[in-house]
Structure formats: C-alpha cells, structure tokens
Amino acid sequence: MSLEGIDHALRRRTEERDRISGDMLDLDGHPSHELLKGLAATGETARRWEQAQVRLVTLWWLFDAYRRVLDHAEELRAAHRPDIAALTGLLAGPSVELKPDAVPVEKRSLLRAVGEWITLDVVLARMDEAYREVAETIAAVDAAWTDLLPRLDRADAARRAARDLATGHGIADPLLDRVDADAARLRASAGTDPLGSASLRGEMDATAAAAVARRGAMEQAARVREEYAERARLLAERITRVAEAEDEARRIRDVVTAKILAPALPDLPDQAPALRDRLGALATVGGRWLELAERLTGLERGAEEALAQAVRAAESIGGLIGRRDELRGRLSAYQAKAVRLGHAEDVALARLYGAARDLLWTAPCDLRRATVAVAEYQRAITRIGAAG
Template structure:
C-alpha cells in the first residue's frame, strides 16, 4: 500500500497537482514513443550486432524494459488518482498520498537484480518524483547510446556510400572494357568487410575513418585509371601515330648528334664526346610491341604512357648531346672572333707592324685555324694576345 504523506492537500491543490502530473505523464509518454520510433533505434532492434555496440545495446535493452515497466507503474498511480478524484466525495488524504507520497510500488521481482536483497520479501515504494527521476536516468542512458550510434553511422556510412559510388562507376567502366580487374575485386571485398563492420558495430568502428577515406581514394583512383583506359582505347590510333612521328624525330635528333660529333672530332683536338644516344631502334620496337596488348587496355595505358615519356626523354637527351658538342665549335668560333677584334684594336693603336704582337697573333691564329684545333692552347694564346693589346692601351 502507498506510504503516508503529509497533511491532506486542498481540493484546489489536488486538482493543480493532478493536472501537472497528467501533463507530465503525456510528455514522458511522447518522449518515450519518440525514442522508440527513432530510426537508429529501429535499426538496432533489427540487426545482429557485434563488438562494443552489441555489449552496450544488450545493457540498453535491459534499461528499456525497466523504463517501460516503471512508466507503467507510474501511470497506474495516476490512473488511480483520477478515479479517486472522480468519486462523489474524493478522499483528499488518499489523493495526497498518491500524488506526493511513496505511491509507486517496485515489486520485489521487478527490482533490478543489482538492487535486490535476499532479506527483502516485499517490494518497495517510491514517490512519483523518484519514479520520474528514475525514468529520466534510464531514458538519458538509452538516448545517449542511440545518439552515439546515430552519430557513428552518419559519420561513417556516407564515406562508404561515396566509395561505393566510385566503385560502381569503376565497375561499369571495367565491364565496358570487357576486362577482369583484380584490383577492383579487392576494393569490393574491402568495402563489403568495412560496411559489415560499421553496420553491426558502429561504436567500435569510429577508428576506421582513415581506412574508409583510403578506400574512397583508391576507388576514385581506380575509376580514373579505367576512364583513362577507355580514352586510350578511343584515342589509340591517333596517339600511336603521333608517337611514331616522335620516334622518328628522336632518330633524326640522334643522327644530328652523331653528325655534330663527327664534325667536332675532325675540327677539335682531344675532344671527349659524351656517350652517343641510340634509343630510336629500341623505341621503334616498343612501339611495335604495343599492338601485342590485344585489348588489355589497362596494361596498354601504362605501356603507352611510359613509351611517350621515354620518347620525350630520348629526344631531350639527343638535343642536349648535340648542343654540348656544338658548343665546342662555338667556343672555337668565339675565340676566332675575339682574336680578330683585338687585331683590329692593335691596328687602331698603331701597332699593326709590331713584331712581338704579330708573333702572338700568328701563334693564336695558327692554333685556331688548324684542324683539329687545340682549344686549350688556343684559349691561352688568345688570352696572351689580349693582355698584350690591353697593356699597350693602358700605357698609351
């Protein structure tokens, strides 16, 4: 039976308290129904959970059972109070006890096991306020769990969905190429595993965000590679034709490098030419071998791209070798020009017939106009003639 309360309330006080309690009951019922109808709550009830989520959900289900049981006991007290109030001569003492005293019975068999005692044969009674506080604590505990699950799903599942969109697009591209794709198969298996983990244990999967991001990037990268393969398939004839022209440009550049080398070896003494480029035959073989890909467009993308890069590198190398070798001829010509300029200066200074200067000039000229030219000695000779002319100019 309900325990004793304080002095009986007035009828006005009873009506005010009862009205407030009924509003409170309706609000609590609405909140509990909202909790029960929460999308993540409904999903949790329908899933076979694992890991951390399974452990916490098992405890939450016990809490939910206790919550609904306590609400039912709380509601029965209020229903009883309404019946007493509706009587012709309402018992104010009983109403006061119901509304303010320990009127909610917690039966011994319904008390949570961790709060039971082997010495207690009867249940216990609590007030409506204590019942409300107990319901509030249980509600918050379950709502917190559902909110954490909801947050985890809302954070992780969109990342998987985005990766799935890239994988589906990649799969369509692979199918259009009629090619098996082990890499895409691996990404599919990884995505299936991660989605299962996130779905059944969202609370234990929060650390997977980095792996999920990596999956999304890998799926997008594979999609891009397959899209490139399709472009190569569509553009292959044109690219292969242009590539053949560039290979012939390499061959021509290498022939020019050899021509310049031969010229330098004749005209410049002790020239040490760099290693001559000879990549054109190999590049022609690689270009011809592209046709053996037999529709394996992903493989062809890599081979075609590598060959295009190799052709440009070979062309650049041949050009550098030619320029390096031609620079030796240019150095000789530059020394010839400098010698002629200082000879003209000697004439302007009135030393055209100077025997010493003529000897220096003749030695430098012989070196520069003799094939092969000794550039080192010629450079020294021109420098000596230059210093002599400069000295005369300074003295005058």
C-alpha cells in the same frame, strides 16, 4: 500541501508526463533505433545494444509506474471532496512501489526481500538516467553509420562504374574482383557492427581509393581500345622527334667540343632506340586492354620525358657557345667605352683587350681564363671612368 499547491503540482506533473511520453516516442521512432531493432548486431554494437535494450525495458516500466500514480492522483482530484492528504502523499511522498518481482532484472538484488517505495522525483531521475544511456547508444550507432556508410557508398559508386566498363568492354580485372570482395566485407562489418567498425575507416577509404583507381584504369583501357591505332601512330612520331632531338644534342656537343676547351658537358641521352623497342613490343600484348593501356600510357609519358631531357641537354651544352658569345659582346662593348673615354691608344688597356680577345677568338676557347680576362679589362676601364 494546500489544494492550490496540489493543483499546481498535478498540472506540472501532467505536463511532465506528456513531455516524457513524447520524448520516449521520438526515441522509439528514431531511424537508427528502428534499424537496431531488426538488426542481428555483432561485436561491440551487440554488446552496447543488449545493455540499451535492458535500460529501455526499465525506462518503459518506470514510466508506466509514474503514469499510474498520476492517473490515480487525477481521479482523487476529480472527487467531490478531494483527499488532500492522499494527494499530497502521491505527489510529494514515496508513492511508487517497486515490487521485487516487478523490478527489471538489472535493478534486482538477491538481498532485497521487500519492495521499494520511491517518490515521483526519484522515478523521474531514474528514467532520465535510463533514457540518456539508451539515447547515447542510439546516437553513437547513428553517428557511426553516418560516418561509415558514405565512405562505402563512394567505393560502391566507383566499383559499379568500373564494373559496367569492364563488362561492356569484356575486360577481366582481378584487382577489381579484390576491391569487390573488400567492399562487401567492410559493408557487412559496418552494417552489423558500426561501433566496432570505427577502426576500419582507413581501410574503407583505401578501398574507395582503390575502386576509383580501378574505374580510372577501366576508363583508360576503354579509351585505348578505341584510340590505340591513332595513339600508336602519334607515339611513333614523338619517338622520331626524340631521336632527332638526341641527334641535335650530339651535333651541338661536337661543335662545343671543338670550340670550347675541356667543357663540363652533361651526359647525352640516348633513349630513342629503347622507346622504339617498347613501342614494337606493344603488339605482343594483344587484346589485354588493361595491360596495354598501362604500357601505352607509360610509354607516352616516357617519350615526353625523353624529348624534354634531350632538349634540356642541347640547351645546356649550347649554352657554352652562348657564354662565349656573350663574353665577346661584353669585350666589344667595353672597347667602345674605352674609345669614348679617349683611351683608345692606352697601351695597358690594349694589352688587356688583346689578351681577352685572343682567348675568346681561339679554338678551343678556354672559357674560364677568358672570363677572368674580360673581367680584368672591365675593371680597368671602370677605374678610368671613375677617375674622370
């Protein structure tokens, strides 16, 4: 190499050394690396971290050898008369000696009896390989913690809120105790073996969901403790409305049965007595606020559903009377149309009209036959109208 080439190569190698030094210091100071260094890792994380530590030793050992060669080259270049041959050998030739006793364990071989001389480029390639392996392990651990810990944090936040409510209101909750135990176990696993805990994501999410559910149960129990008397009073009123709605459905059924022939009626609800019994049974729950909240909320929901069911039944049954009245209206409208068309005295139309009217104004009314009769009368008038 020429002196100019040596200066160029030395400058490039020096910049390369400084960049590598910065990268290695960044790797050493990575937050997850700092945590791993003080971690009693277990499982898959322990296995990967042990391998990474061996590679880290190799990386620093190789970097030290690389740096020593460059330091020596800089000393030679600073001489009054630089030894160009020696500099060329250092920068371009096999200038780094790997002695058998100095080579890291994972690089040794029982068959190697003498040291190995390698170039700076080979040293750089081996450093890059070791760096990548260590960086990949640290990045994998960091990604696992980044994924797992927020899941546990969500569960912890909900658990703490639930626990505060339970303590403040003197509520015992075995289910919350179980969530606490599960969360502690999962956090311990994620803390010491994040790589092996990836398969526990679903369990962590389930624990978080269970914690949120317990918090909701505690909030509900606290509300019930404060509002029980008023909610019980309103519930009693709602059950009374259910009974009234069911009575109304039965009244409408009796009317329809008398006025409509063989109606297809839905089953009539009769839930008010059972709802009253359930309301009375709440008094036996005493101060078990979690159980009381669950039963009271379920009873409130049941009362709402029973009221809606009774109203639907009444509307469905009453619709048969509405159907009869709608047919009566249609028959009257088409009779008026027949008069406008000048066929008020038409014997055939009068016969069809009379048959439909007899069916609609006879109790009980045969809706099926009445519908057919009105349709026949309608078609006859439509044909007259079309003929002009």
